[in-house]
Amino acid sequence: MQLHIDNSFIEELPADDVTDNHVRQVFEAAYSYVNPKVPKQPKLLHVSPEMIEAVGLNLEDANSKQFLEVFSGTSVYQNTKPYAMAYAGHQFGVWAGQLGDGRAINLFEVWQNNKRWAFQLKGAGRTPYSRQGDGLAVLRSSVREYLCSEAMYHLGVPTTRALCLIESGEDVLRDMLYNGNAEYEKGAIVCRVAPSFLRFGNFELFAARQDYDNLKKLTDYTIKYFYPHLGQPSKVVYIQFFQEVTQRTLKMIIDWQRVGFVHGVMNTDNMSILGLTIDYGPYGWLEGFEYNWTPNTTDAENKRYRYGNQPNTALWNLLQLANALYPLVEETAPFEKILNQYKIDFEVDYLNMMRSKIGLVQQLETDADLIARLEALLLKHETDMTIFFRKLCSYQKGKISEGFDLIKEAFYDDDNFPETLKMTWLKWIEDYNERLQMEPAGNVQRSETMKRVNPKYVLRNYMAQLAIDDANKGNYHMIDELFQLLKKPYDEQPENTKWFAKRPEWARHKVGCSMLSCSS
Structure with missing residues (x-):
């Protein structure tokens, strides 16, 4: 070797x-x-x-x-x-x-x-x-x-x-x-x-101790090996470095929101300086679409790291990194400008990401309202996020009532679905259908494009727990089964459709299948 x-x-x-x-x-x-x-x-x-x-x-x-x-x-x-x-x-x-x-x-x-x-x-x-x-x-x-x-x-x-x-x-x-x-x-x-x-926390340690010589050495090292295109370290380059870390972090967060991933413990020591997802502890994927869900039992009361707050938490963490890098620049205005731009960029990038999830390429001012109404509907009745968006990929223009039958497979309690809510959904599908008329792509092309951003398979907690239960008994086959499945999350994989399913009811409150602790 x-x-x-x-x-x-x-x-x-x-x-x-x-x-x-x-x-x-x-x-x-x-x-x-x-x-x-x-x-x-x-x-x-x-x-x-x-x-x-x-x-x-x-x-x-x-x-x-x-x-x-x-x-x-x-x-x-x-x-x-x-x-x-x-x-x-x-x-x-x-x-x-x-x-x-x-x-x-x-x-x-x-x-x-x-x-x-x-x-x-x-x-x-x-x-x-x-x-x-x-x-x-x-x-x-x-x-x-x-x-x-x-x-x-x-x-x-x-x-x-x-x-x-x-x-x-x-x-x-x-x-x-x-x-x-x-x-x-x-x-x-x-x-x-x-x-x-390297994490935000590596820089915070030296800054907190006012060890500015080593803070500079660490920052210069990071730029030299991982941001070399920025050039030789200087005050201007340190600001550019922070700006790029901010952009990478934003991209990561947008992707988390796109696939319904919740990190669960976004402490600054769990934030990569390269904008990578790091430290997989009490993470989870949304089952029902829910802004307030956190997979971390330690976070259950305050829900600091809930799904809907991840973008804000990332911004707060970036502020702590800015504070750590400040001694190298000694100006607050450049950092404030970048952090304020994050807020603007997130709104734009999130809207475009959501457009992609529902198959919109053209950018119209009315899209924000259409998407906001969709998210409000998803919150009204427990709806599986992954299944909903994947099913929506198959919607065909003009087939409004069929569209509701398509997405209702994502509802967790479809037997007790309120009739008034169904009418609201039909109205949204009608407006969505009208919006799709403004898109040049046909049904097939739009469907294929949507499937490239809406996964069919994600690592739901109950799936991981099944593999863990088997592994604890000395059977490791399911580890490989899931490993192979998740290598092609956007493919149909008809032989694996048993994993394209809502969380089983037995897993709703089972330890390891719903919320988890940081214990490892």
Whole structure:
């Protein structure tokens, strides 16, 4: 197994002077060297063939003893030094101080086909940033992260990726519901991969400590390797850097809203400086269309990270990043201008995204009202978001009553559907039908275009839970079944239509199928 190692992060940024692995505050350093905990009995459960190839390996390598040892943390790859990143962050809107990689250990970086990949093991043991934790992860959360990161990529959502899923052979104690009933679960390790795992919190840590020399080093490093088109660092370039981070973050959020994804824990330490979806914890996809839904039990009361608030939360997080970068620029006006533009751009981009979901290419002023009325209707009676928009793809001009029969398959309780609401829906379909007359595309072309933005298959929580339940019994077939399904989320896949279905009633309140905790 040969990898093209190119460790820019540890070669260009300051290391922690203390080398023994104990929990502590780490100052004037971007990371601490630490080796993974050697797992008791590692077992490879699944690999991503695409990522194997992308990083310069092959399936023969994936089946080797060395692959299992390196990506389980059993051994350290030659000429590399694993490390944990130092960062801080705001959690649920409150400054939390130093956080860091508490259960993630970075192995190395690879340069392959003119692209940089950083490899990170999640669940590989304690680090100086583990606080009260053990640094391990359970199979439950690892299956969810492994499947979701790859699913999001194929949905076209900017994301970190996953290389492989490994069972550790450890028993890991977790209080899944935070109710005092801790139980042992199977341990696991996910090797996740991204160009970089830098977060807003990396910059916040140095800024909060007024360590401006290292703040500049980190920002210059990030621009050099991940925003090189901006040129040599300067005040002007720092502002341009923030502007591009803002644009990338906005694109990510628009994609989340498009597919109905809810991150669940949008703390600033979970925000990628590259605009990638990062840290798959208590995430979920909307079942019924609902602005106020959050998948995170910790967020159940205040709903800070609910679906409808994700755009505002991203803006708040960007403000914290602006505060962190301010010492490099010492002017507030440029940051304020960019943040204000985010609000304007979101309104425009969101409207255009929603236009695409209902098949509108022409941009008319009346579209905003048509879409607002649609969203209001979706909120009136529990309606499956994924199924509704996918069914709408098949609507044919002029067939208004048939249109209602088409979309009613998305209603959760269609037996008790109010007649007055049906009439309101028919009126909306009538107005929608009239609006479609202004579109040049025919039914077939419009349908195909809509299907490219409205997925048929997403990783619903109950689906992931079924795979987890089987995996806990030693059956890993469903992990692969879902992995293959989610590689083509926009395709019809008639052989897999059992997964194009509303959440089963048994899953409505089942642990892991509705809301989840941050416990992993």
